[in-house]
Amino acid sequence: MIKACIFDLDGVIVDTAVYHYQAWKRLANELGFDFTEHQNEQLKGVSRVRSLELILGWGNVSKTPVEQTELATRKNQWYVEMINRMQPSEILPGAKEFLQTAKAAGLKTALGSASKNSATILERVGLLPLFDAIVDGNHVTASKPDPEVFLKGAEALGLNSAECVVFEDAIAGVQAAKAGSMKVVGIGSPEVLTEADLVIAGLHEMTLEKLQALDLL
Numbered sequence: 001m002i003k004a005c006i007f008d009l010d011g012v013i014v015d016t017a018v019y020h021y022q023a024w025k026r027l028a029n030e031l032g033f034d035f036t037e038h039q040n041e042q043l044k045g046v047s048r049v050r051s052l053e054l055i056l057g058w059g060n061v062s063k064t065p066v067e068q069t070e071l072a073t074r075k076n077q078w079y080v081e082m083i084n085r086m087q088p089s090e091i092l093p094g095a096k097e098f099l100q101t102a103k104a105a106g107l108k109t110a111l112g113s114a115s116k117n118s119a120t121i122l123e124r125v126g127l128l129p130l131f132d133a134i135v136d137g138n139h140v141t142a143s144k145p146d147p148e149v150f151l152k153g154a155e156a157l158g159l160n161s162a163e164c165v166v167f168e169d170a171i172a173g174v175q176a177a178k179a180g181s182m183k184v185v186g187i188g189s190p191e192v193l194t195e196a197d198l199v200i201a202g203l204h205e206m207t208l209e210k211l212q213a214l215d216l217l
């Protein structure tokens with residue numbers, strides 16, 4: 001029986017990808033190159049360290065591990081400046097409403113995000129009180145598609161995998177949920193999120209009926 005929903009953050013609850021893009025682009029420009037919004041798609045759901053590796057590869061730039069740490073820190077400072085100005089109006093359509101519906105129905109809620117800034121973001125947009133547990137990049141060692149972040153989310157709620165449904169917008173995130181033996185609702189396009197049990201355009205399309213139907217799959 002489904003007892004909890006575990007949500008990814010970027011692309012499911014808020015669109016922080018635009019801020020990640022601006023900060024990474026500024027860094028790339030300082031290093032003397034640029035990358036496209038299309039390339040930025042590949043960074044969604046990917047950790048900060050791995051994102052930097054990919055970007056440096058696109059620019060054909062090589063940096064020592066110490067320099068890479070410095071660059072990632074600089075990007076994060078710009079990113080944090082932007083997310084500190086986020087407003088509740090930036091919550092994606094239907095996200096707050098579905099969180100409230102789920103909680104009112106007695107379901108538990110957790111966050112399962114790669115971001116190390118998730119608490120700041122949820123606090124800024126006023127959603128922190130709607131989560132029973134937060135598991136993010138500060139609590140895991142393995143990145144999606146490894147299931148660690150979602151398994152730790154289930155554990156934090158005191159539930160097993162079969163009792164949790166994951167909401168994810170990234171292919172690696174859908175794979176992580178499947179690797180953790182959880183049902184997964186993809187947020188985006190069915191052509192892209194082919195391994196999801198159900199795909200919707202956004203949480204505004206989610207209902208308790210659709211959630212319970214996943215139990216029967």
Ligand code: B16
Nearest residue numbers: 009010044045046048113114115116
């Ligand atoms: P940070 P999610 C991910 O969030 C983003 O999609 C990805 O672009 C970012 O690199 C990653 O968080 C790490 O974020 O630099 O704040 O630690 O989709 O897993 O909620």
Ligand code: MG
Nearest residue numbers: 008010011045
């Ligand atoms: Mg995401």
